Amino acid sequence: MTGPVRAAVLRAHGDAPAVEERADPVGTGDAVVRVTAVPLTPLDLLCAGGTSYFGPPALPYVPGVQGVGEVVAHPTLKPGSRVWFPTDAGMQPGDGALATTVHRPAADLVDLGDHDVPAEHVAAIGLSGVAAWLALAARAELQEGEQVLVLGAGGVVGQVGVQAARLLGARRVLAAARSAGARARARQAGADAVVALEDGDSVADVVARVREVADGPVDVVLDPLAGVPGSAGVRLLGEHGRLVNLGSSAAPGLEVVSADLRSRTAAVLGYTNNAVSVGQKAETLRTLLGHAAAGRLHVDHEVVPLDDVAAAWGRQAAGQAPVRIVVELRG
Numbered sequence: 617m618t619g620p621v622r623a624a625v626l627r628a629h630g631d632a633p634a635v636e637e638r639a640d641p642v643g644t645g646d647a648v649v650r651v652t653a654v655p656l657t658p659l660d661l662l663c664a665g666g667t668s669y670f671g672p673p674a675l676p677y678v679p680g681v682q683g684v685g686e687v688v689a690h691p692t693l694k695p696g697s698r699v700w701f702p703t704d705a706g707m708q709p710g711d712g713a714l715a716t717t718v719h720r721p722a723a724d725l726v727d728l729g730d731h732d733v734p735a736e737h738v739a740a741i742g743l744s745g746v747a748a749w750l751a752l753a754a755r756a757e758l759q760e761g762e763q764v765l766v767l768g769a770g771g772v773v774g775q776v777g778v779q780a781a782r783l784l785g786a787r788r789v790l791a792a793a794r795s796a797g798a799r800a801r802a803r804q805a806g807a808d809a810v811v812a813l814e815d816g817d818s819v820a821d822v823v824a825r826v827r828e829v830a831d832g833p834v835d836v837v838l839d840p841l842a843g844v845p846g847s848a849g850v851r852l853l854g855e856h857g858r859l860v861n862l863g864s865s866a867a868p869g870l871e872v873v874s875a876d877l878r879s880r881t882a883a884v885l886g887y888t889n890n891a892v893s894v895g896q897k898a899e900t901l902r903t904l905l906g907h908a909a910a911g912r913l914h915v916d917h918e919v920v921p922l923d924d925v926a927a928a929w930g931r932q933a934a935g936q937a938p939v940r941i942v943v944e945l946r947g
Contacts, residue, residue, distance in 0.1 A: 623715035624925045624943075627676045629666030632929040633714065635922060642678050642711040645721040648688040649699060653739040654680045654713045655917075656925075656932050656941045658865070663706025670707040679705050682742050683713025684728075684735040685945075691722050698728040700738060700901060702894065714925065716945050726898040731909040738905060740917035740940045743889050744772035746900045749780045751838055751860040751887040760785030762835035765826060765852060767845045768865060769807060770798020772915050772940050776904070777838040778805040779913045788831050792822070792845060797938050801916055813845055819871065822848035833857065843867025853882040862887040917942050 623642050624633035641648055660679045666672035680703060687697040701720050705712025728738065752758045764781040768774045769791035781789045791807035793799045799810045809829035813822065822845055826834070833854020839846045843866030849859050850872050857880060861870065872884055889897065907913035916939040920928045931937045 621715055621717045622922060623678045623711075624680075624922065625676050626664050626679055629664065629672055629675070632926040632933070633664075633679055634926055638715075641717040641719050642715040643703070643719040644710065645719045645724070647690040647693075647720050647722040647725055649683070649685040649701065649718050649720055649725070650688050651683050651685040651713055651716055651718055651945045653684045653735040654943045654945065655682065655739045655742050656928060656937075656943065657681060657742075657744065658863075660706065661929070661933055668706070673706045674709045677705060677709075678711035678714050680713030680715075681705055681707075682739070683718070684739045685718075687725070688717065690725065693725065693727060698735070699725040700728055700742070701725050702743065702897065714922075714943065714945075716922070724894055726901060728905065729902075731905055733905050733908045736917060736919050736942045736944060737908060737915065739942045740772065740915045741776065741901070741904055741908065741913070743897070744940070745776040745904045745915065746892070746897050747862050747887065747889050748773045748776035748838065749900050749904060750892060750896070751862050752777065752780050752836065753784055755860045755885050755887045756836045756838075756858045758784045758786065758836050761787045763788045763790070763831060763833070764836045764838065765790045765792065765830075765834045765849060766802070766807070766838045767792050767813075767849060768840045768863075769793045769802035769805070769810070770795065770938070771840065773838070773840045773862065774798075775801055775805045775915050776913065778802055778807050779907070781836075781838075782806050783907060783912060790826060790830060790834070792826065795938065801939075805914075817844050819844055819847045819851065823851050826852055836860070839863075839870075841866035842870040846870035847872075850882070850884060851876055853880055855880050855882075857882040858885055859883070860885045860887050915940060919944050
């Protein structure tokens, strides 16, 4: 029905996956999807490394915690329907999205409808975009007129965070990022002011830099970094301020001074997509894609063919991928 299947297969923790050919679609489920685009995400590499809090994944397996494709067979959706789907690859036994054709549970497929957002852009936004939006809208409960600081603003979470804050009614959006390219992406996303995060920064350095461009206390901090930037974010919170941490790219932890929280009735909150239902992910993704289709939201990304997945994986692991890498698959 689908012909030979090509898949990126991981055979050793910490290695890059290599392309192999199989006779049948990978995965399990009552729907068949011809995959068109899969992003390489930090979660993919974390799980594949064998050191994540999920434990070492069983080998071999096909990575890819999410994908975009077209329906081949489904109990209710028509063949050719464009869909997005999540997987538990690397977190639970089983295969993920990095294959030209996959079996998936029909209930997990999100019908993308008729919008014209390219599959590669859908993949680039994906779960990182969902996390940024829900961290602000649901976890921080961002209110219209509040001032927001987005840390790590050049990555996908950061780019979506800057744009989402504006769409959710923030009066002022501040951004902080390390590289010149990341700061440029934050400006392009619409940040009102952008500050640098530099090697050797102290918490006081970052606090001072942000205060120079802030219009009073910060109400909400979106923090995918932790470490020094996240610790600075806690100190910058104003009365009833909220910091939402959803990653640790800078360091495993962040410093919280009790008095900073008590004196301002502030809060440090955690966020994970693993606590979000498939239905809520679907609803949020559709919201993001509606904004993307209308030109209100964009994520910079790089597209590579499946045959180049090992090299792209290596660049991502080495920190040499400035934007989200999306693997393009064709049957």
